[in-house]
Amino acid sequence: MRDEELQSLIGLCAKCGTCRTVCTLYPERKAEIAVARGKVALLEAALAGEDDGVEDVQEALTDCLLCGRCERSCPNQVLVEEIVMKGRADLAEEIGIPAWKSVLFGKVMASAAATGIARKAGAAAERLLLSRVPTASGLHYRFPEGVGAGGRTLPELPARGFIESLGKREAVAGEVMLFVGCVFDHVFPQVGGAAYKTVKASGKSVAVFRDAACCGLPAMVSGDRASAMACVEGNLRRLRAAEPGTIVFPCGSCLLMFKRNVFSLIPRGNPLYEDAVFVSDRAVDYASFLLATGVVDRLPDPPEGERAGEIGYHDPCHLSGTLGKGPEGREVLSRAVGTAFAEMAGADRCCGYGGTFNVRDYPTSARIGENKVTLAARGGTKVISTACSGCILQMRDMAARVDPSLRVVHIAELVLQALSRDGGGASRR
């Protein structure tokens, strides 16, 4: 394995061990191989030709949630997320990507139409095969024990996606572009809808980005550069052609892809670089957009004292951590629900999802997630709100497992509720 750029990135690690204090996975593994310092040492050995067990090194690199805590606490500012993703991609080029992944990332998720078909098939399958679990956030289906998923639940997949439900001529052009994201389009269309209506409340003309491929992050973190490029390339070209002034992302992980990770795939000098800069410069998170355009200022005063302290905010690692947008989500939330918002116990703890990590090691992912939601519920939180699709998927599953009365929502859903309180005097539940 050779990669000079990777070599120079890992060269900055002084092996001090600070990453051990913050690693989400370390308390589960209690072994150095879990933390950034260990992974850097493995890549060093692989690059030096001292370890040619490529599969085993890949296995170790895959055992990471990419929550980024190590990177943010590193005294030498070692870019651990970049290192892990690059390492996974380099190794994947030697040993290949599992077929199911390259089909899923490169074919299904890179095409809007194929994603829709996959959702319909999934919806039929879960109704036929799985048992029902009602939760405060909606119906879930549970895998039987012993099917390798250890009690995993899935949200009920809708008959229609959000974009599918839009009128043909609705939201086709505008100065603001909404990048809904696969999950908020196909799995939780009510979030896509809430984001759309509340962004429209800015008074600006809003277009919904149709024909969207997946943002490419799942492929990228799996080391599947080709599939990630397949997703990113089409998205960048179409976004550039639409010439929006602002692109709003209700999902923090999609935003991270366009704001930062895209430049690892498309560095300066790449023909798509200008397009990537164009999109990156215009990409904003949902909460910042609502604050900047004054949507929150037009919300009616929330009812005083109602459900005091019951709504918490969960910090998505990518959005609050890597992109530093934790305060914005809280500001929007407190303007929408007032005293119902209170800081949640363990708000900044990782939910344990980690995208493909959750598929690869569900029991560990679920342990971290259950601890997270249990801590919040014990602290009196009844509704967990956030702004990332992966976190919502994970925490809804965890709530279904440990406390189905715990609701998990996107902040846009709460903002929409507040907006409708204004019109027609609809009262909050």
Next chain:
Amino acid sequence: MDPKALTALGELLGDRLRTSLETRICYSYDATGKRFLPDAVAFPDNAEEVRRIVLLANRHRFPVVPRGAGSGFSGGSLPVHGGVVLSTERMDRIVAIDGENLYAVVEPGVVTETLKEEARKRGLSYPPDPASLKFCTIGGNIAECAGGMSAVKYGVTRDYVLGLEAVLGTGELVRTGVATAKGVVGYDLTRMLVGSEGTLGIVTRATLRLLPLPQTAVTLLALFPGNRQSAEAVNAIVAARVTPSAMELMDRTAIDCVQAAVPVPLPEGTGSALLLEVDGPEGSVAREADLLAEACRASGALEVRRASDAQGREELWKLRRSISPGLRRVAPVKLNEDIVVPRSRLADMFEFLAALASRKRVRIVNFGHAGDGNIHVNVMISGTDPEETRRAEEAVEEVYRKTVEMGGTISGEHGIGIAKAPFLEMEVGPLGVSVMKRLKDCFDPNGVLNPGKIFLEERMVRR
């Protein structure tokens, strides 16, 4: 390593013995950045397993190298002769905190900050605070006798270890010391084990002294034109009979290093800085802070800043805390020394270091625990130029000689490990080394515990 030994270890530990190349690589290094590959990594759960691992080591003659978090600066946890790295990571329980008799009982893998936090919750304090306290372990702290910033008032790890349970090199489980405030029953085996770098025994449980948590603290940052004035202030503070809980000195080289990374506004002509902290009951802390400020001004301080709230104190600490991260920007490799000189010789040592840097044409960044006379001398090099590395190593050796000549010691808190083994005799003399070796033979007759540490060996690699 004998395959039969690995089989026996596997039978004992199951999947808590790991022999994959990947896990071995992950236990091949510490904070020195040097690497030595072990043959296997063991993750025992309890003292009995540690004991049986050491018994197997005696039977099959393989090295056992105890390791906490691998955060040491002298190579204490490096498996220089291969063998088994014995990780204490799974032995991480706080067994008891006795608020009446003021002690805690912990396993070696407990992270120092975890103990400090648990003590704080009960209004108690475990004072030792090595810079790596958020991830280093109590076992490692005991093995290397870790110090920290508060040592000037509260002492080092040694001063808090009341008693130990440890597996000796023979595989015998010994209990030493007391769980009371005093104890003088026979030889002090506890102190014998503290700082022995895992060469005499492997600590499996420790009884640690706790103190009442100080009520409040005040932080001061005093800025001086040069080290002469700040060293004078240190002596003036001692003369004023105040004992600060921190007394950190940064010289021009350290200030420049921080300013390049995260600039802190400083008055023009600042060439040296003293960070001071006093803790205790509210009234007396304020009075002591006044005395400190006075002593600094009388010694020629350009400015003295003061804060008593958490945020303001953190702001003042920023200058000090930014040094280590900033070092990396100066040069990629640091030869990190931790010499101690008598407090009254601090200014002389700083002058010697400045002259040495220009004579040897290497960048040296100095800061440290001035109250203890403990200076972290960081010789900064590229690591890729052998000629520069040679000059840096010569500089380090000169620093050691000067330190011993001034009546100081070559390691205040990092230990000898492999990094300083060649200089052990320079400080303790041939008889000192000989007595130490005789003790080693008594605790570990077959030399299975952490071989290649402290004492110089021919095949050992320096740096």
